[in-house]
Amino acid sequence: MVKYQDMGNLDGPVLLFGGPYSNLQAMDGLLTQALELKIESSQMICTGDVVAYCGDPSATTELMRDAKIALIAGNCERQLAAGALDCGCGFEEGTACDILSAGWFSHAHRHISDSQREWMGALPDILSFRHAGLRYAVVHGGFTDIARFIWPTSDEQVIDDEWQAIESEIGPVDGIVAGHSGLPFVRDTARGRWINAGVIGMPPHDGSVETRYMVLQEGELTLHRLSYDVEGAVSAMTQAGLAQGYHRSLETGYWPSEDVLPCDLRRAAFANG
Secondary structure, three states: OOOEEEEEEOOOOEEEEOOOOOOHHHHHHHHHHHHHOOOOHHHEEEOOOOOOOOOOHHHHHHHHHHHOOEEOOOHHHHHHHOOOOOOOOOOOOOOHHHHHHHHHHHHHHHHOOHHHHHHHHOOOOEEEEEEOOEEEEEOOOOOOOOOOOOOOOOOHHHHHHHHHHHHHHHOOOOEEEEOOOOOOEEEEOOOOEEEEOOOOOOOOOOOOOOEEEEEEEOOEEEEEEEOOOHHHHHHHHHHOOOOOOHHHHHHHOOOOOOOOOOHHHOHHHHHHO
């Protein structure tokens, strides 16, 4: 059974974000920035993966729960709730991302409590809301596959297939908000806007240590940069024994491997372009 939540109509600005990734400092920074923007937690929506690469899975989960932010399940939440031993991220077997995931997911598996797993298991798979006369759906990667990587350069048919599946489940929507891939983008399609709000727990592989989120206001989207205590987040990873590559990503703004990225989004493609 698909777990579905309808948030109804949201007036005022809506803060959209994904992937806290066990980065407690980034989650705390986002809540501080939301206060500065005068956006209540009831107007915030997360696309999942509260837990992943960084050092504080339990504390980040508790901060999210305490804030009562609307959240859909990411693949990490589903796997932890099920007691699985891998993240279910959709990485190809044997790639750097796949190999590195064993370390951070094992750390999360050890530190997430039973009550947190129960909370994760109750999270919706999809939610919807209305804003400025338009209806939006929120999923993690895709609706047909929670860990589906959808990129700004993905084939139009990929998005169309997901759109059709979503509308078959919850009815017509004007826009879809997703996460998982870690790259923020907005893509206009024949059906409406596909929006990846980005993630706050890891930089978007662009050389900047700032992470990203989006704000939807009066039907318009703006991309925001999040500054937070990077040094504290790196220290937490090091103390947790997670000095395997992703800790350096927080300091350099580049992922430890590009094997998950399509060739046309890798650094060499931009250098040659």
